[in-house]
Amino acid sequence: MxxxxxxxxxxxxxxxxxxxxxxxxxxxxxxxxxxxxxxxxxxxxxxxxxxxNSLARSLVTGKSHTIGVVAADIDNAFYARVLRGIGDVARARGFGVILTNSDEDLEREKDAVQLLLEKRVDGLIVAPCDVRGSAHLRSLIAGGCPTVQIDRASYDLAADSVTVDNRGSAREAVTHLLKAGHRRIAIIAELEELHNGSLEEFVRQAAHFSTNGETLYPSWQRLQGYVDAHRDFGVPVDPGLIGRVGSYSSDAACQAATVLLQSPDRPTALFAADGTMSIGMMQAIADLDLQIPEQLSIICFDDLDWMKFTRPAITTIHQPVHRIGSMAAELLLARIAGDTSVPKHNVLEARLQVRDSVAPPRS
Amino acid sequence: MxxxxxxxxxxxxxxxxxxxxxxxxxxxxxxxxxxxxxxxxxxxxxxxxxxxNSLARSLVTGKSHTIGVVAADIDNAFYARVLRGIGDVARARGFGVILTNSDEDLEREKDAVQLLLEKRVDGLIVAPCDVRGSAHLRSLIAGGCPTVQIDRASYDLAADSVTVDNRGSAREAVTHLLKAGHRRIAIIAELEELHNGSLEEFVRQAAHFSTNGETLYPSWQRLQGYVDAHRDFGVPVDPGLIGRVGSYSSDAACQAATVLLQSPDRPTALFAADGTMSIGMMQAIADLDLQIPEQLSIICFDDLDWMKFTRPAITTIHQPVHRIGSMAAELLLARIAGDTSVPKHNVLEARLQVRDSVAPPRS
DNA sequence: CAAGCTTATGAGAACGTTCGCACTTTGTCG
DNA sequence: CGACAAAGTGCGAACGTTCTCATAAGCTTG
Incomplete structure (x- = not known):
């Protein structure tokens, strides 16, 4: 040997x-x-x-056959599955994947991008934590590094993106609740960053925003869908029903849900805007010992594996999560291979997965 | 710019x-x-x-400041969290992490290791899919590449390892069920590979195996704990209650659990040997509409986030999953920094998290 | 049969760093 | 004041590949 x-x-x-x-x-x-x-x-x-020795080879060829991924948090079912999609495509094409976590922190994201750039990755897949197209990403792309955005996207960033139709599918979910007769529907979402006005302002204007031109966080887009559905039904939006979770954690979501569910005129239905919010919400419901769907109807955005066997099974919005990753990787590899067409913004469909967590409200 | x-x-x-x-x-x-x-x-x-340019630097220094990770499947809560632990330590020390999935396939594992080696990683963290110390890992280590095994470990492999006390904590879990009065306890585990004899043979000899000298898959060790507990209570092990799942998937686990639960003299308690098995088991229970814990008691190995808010909340074995990753990374970085002491085999404690899914069996 | 391909090989210069060495200059100490 | 260490700098050779060029042999072909 x-x-x-x-x-x-x-x-x-x-x-x-x-x-x-x-x-x-x-x-x-x-x-x-x-x-x-x-x-x-x-x-x-x-x-x-x-x-x-790949290093020597890469040094002379200028290609490292490696892609960098900046995820928010790999210890989150969504990103884990996305990464799996990326990894599957990368492996099939002989590429390595360097992973970093940003934890939604801009400084960390910068550091991560810096690290990946120094390691001379051929391209980057990033879930940008600032959706307005922060300067470092802009200069990165201007510098000619192929980049694909996932989950969120600045449309003015001259980089491909893969997202889902957050607004449309949230609208569908809330419509499902409204059709069931609910009129007091709460939403639980991480809605920290808002730059152009207050929450009330946002709700008032939500209907006028076009989906495509806007670059918003998924949570905000899902809130838009929530507002859209209410408008469709002529139901006014009560800002008191918008559970604005301050930080991206299930504990914070639990707190927000608890407050909502303990309010005197409590909502008859809850809509969780993503997996982390769902976990917090479920905890709150369990703590308060509420019966679903008799006492409360719920819908969760993102269809986590346990949601189909809880009793009752939970009605969800199912995102093609693996596909987000694999498509992002395919796009990126095409760019690396020399594709210089205009940036593509792929918006994937998410579908309402009806199960047993929605019933008409008790009068 | x-x-x-x-x-x-x-x-x-x-x-x-x-x-x-x-x-x-x-x-x-x-x-x-x-x-x-x-x-x-x-x-x-x-x-x-x-x-x-890291590549040029690495070429001359011989250090890439990158570690490679060979996980079984990143789209699995266990590995996702382990990876998070690894990533946190790596980032703090300025190291990058290249991730690959083996899907428990030896060929893929070989390819992955090959890829990582060509990229000149400074060290490797691997969940080996063959626990007997396959040749490629042996030559890797002989070649001087620092390596840390996680989740499973060949003790004869001259590489550090981080695992949990599978046997002891499984024994504790099953003891908990036996103390509650259960006498027909089924286990659901992926038990495909067995090289030294049949399942019956294994059960017969289980008590004689020492924990330390043996290099077994976690599932087998957990089965040992299951047998241990039965022996402690003088309860004979019924091989018919060992749900031997043929492949590592929750669907297969669901099938196995369904068969067990539909048998004429069905078990009064179920013990799932890991998270994937738990998901399949929960699906089977939901499909058969069994009430927990009235009609069936359950304990799951690995404490997934949803297990604390299902109704009833599930009693679990809680593994320090993040710690497995961070410790593995720390060990590896120490080796990379020049630590040449004898291989350390760290066995972390897992604790029984008692919740509400266990009750005495109905007579 | 000379001109022009295609195939095959070697010499040596990249690629962008770090590192050993030689060479100054400065400071310190007995 | 001479010696000797320490601080600061530049030259040029690594590191292990790929890649351009030059060379040459074996073809076809008009």
Missing amino acids: PASPRITITQVAAEAGVSTATAGRVLGNYGYTSDDVAAKVQAAARKLGYKP | PASPRITITQVAAEAGVSTATAGRVLGNYGYTSDDVAAKVQAAARKLGYKP
Whole structure:
């Protein structure tokens, strides 16, 4: 077993009695090579236990065959599955994946991008924590690094994106609740960042925003869908029913849900805007010992694996999460391969998965 | 905004009017440097938008400041959280993390290790899919690549490992059920690989195996704990209650659980050996509409986030999952830093988290 | 049969860093 | 004041590949 001494292409060449150039050609299979020489070199390589050095190769070719991923938090079912999608595509194409977490913190995101850039990744998949297209991403893209945004997207960022139709599917979900007869529907969402006005202002204007031109966080888009559905039904939106969770944690969501559910005129239905919010919401419901759907109807955005076997099973919005990752990777690899067409913004469909957590409200 | 033309240390040096060596010293901060020259170089670097090239650096130093991770499946709450632990430590120390999935397939694991090796990672964290210490891992370690095993471990592999006390905590869980009065307790576990005899043989001999010397899959160790507890109580093990799931999927687990629960003399309690098995088991229970804990008591190995708010909340074995990852990373970084002490095998404690899914069996 | 391909090989220069060495200059100590 | 260490700098050689070029042999082909 050839141990510590690293075997280089030069040594293989010496062993095979050819030049390093020739050895390089057969080992890296490029250029012309005769069969007998190839065989000799391969035999020498096997005998010596040669392992190519990607770093040297990348240094000269300028391609590292590696993509960088900046996720918010890998310990979150959504990102875990997205990453799986990315990894599957990457592996099939011989690419490595370097993973970093930003925790929705802009400084960390910058550091992460910096690290990945220094490691000379061929491209980046990022869930940007500032949706307005922060400067570092802008200069990154201007610098020619292929980039794909996932989950959220600045449309003015000149980079591809893969998202879901947050507004439309949230609208569908809330419509489902309204059709069931609910009129006091609360939403639980992380809605920290808002730059152009107050929440009330946002709700008032929500209907006028077009979906495409806007670059909003998914939570805000889902809130838009919530407002849309209310407008469709002529039901006024009560700002008191908007559970604005201050930080992205299920504990905070639990608190917000608890407050809502303990208010005197409590909502008859709850809509959780994502998986983390759902977990907090479920905890609050369990703590208060409310019966679903008799005492409370619920719908969760994002269809986590446990939602189909809780009793009752939970009605959800099912996002094609794996597909988000695989599509992002495919887009990115196409860019890396030289695709220079205009940025594509892919909006995937999410579907309402009706189960048993919605019933008419008790009068 | 300096766009495509990549700025090198040489250009920065020229701009600052010093040699590349000096520029390198200040930019890479090694060697001696005077304050005024350092300032000049830094100014030049900032002006030109210099970004160091890790590949070139790694090529000469031989250190890539990157660790490779071979997980079974990142789209699994356990590995996702482990990876988070790894990532947190790595980031704090300025290391990158390259992630690969093996899907418990030896060929994929080989490919993954090969890829990581070519990318010249400084060390490897791997959940080996063959617990007997497959040849490629052996030669990897012999080749001097620092390696840490997680979740499972070959003790004869001369590499550190981080695992949990599977046998002891499974024993504790099953003891909890036995104390509650259960005598027909089923276990649902992926128990595909078994090399030294049949399942019956294994059960017969389980009590004689020592925990430390053995290198078994977690599932098998948990089965050992199951057998241990039965022996403690003088309750014979009925092989018919061992739900041997053929493949590592929740669907397969659901099938196995369904068969068990529909048998004429059905078990009064179920023990799921890991998170994936738990999901399948819960689905089966929901499909058959069994009441927990009135009609069936359950305990799940691995405390997934939803298990505390299902009704009833589920009694579980809580593993320190994040800690497994962070400890593995710490161990690995210590090895990379030069620690050459004998391999450490860390066995972390898992604790029984008592909730409401266990009650005495109905007579 | 000379001109022009295609195939095959080697020499040597990249790629962008770090590092060993030689060379100053400055400071310190006996 | 001479010696000797320490601080600061530059030159040029690594690191392990790929890639351009030059060379040459074996073809076809008009």
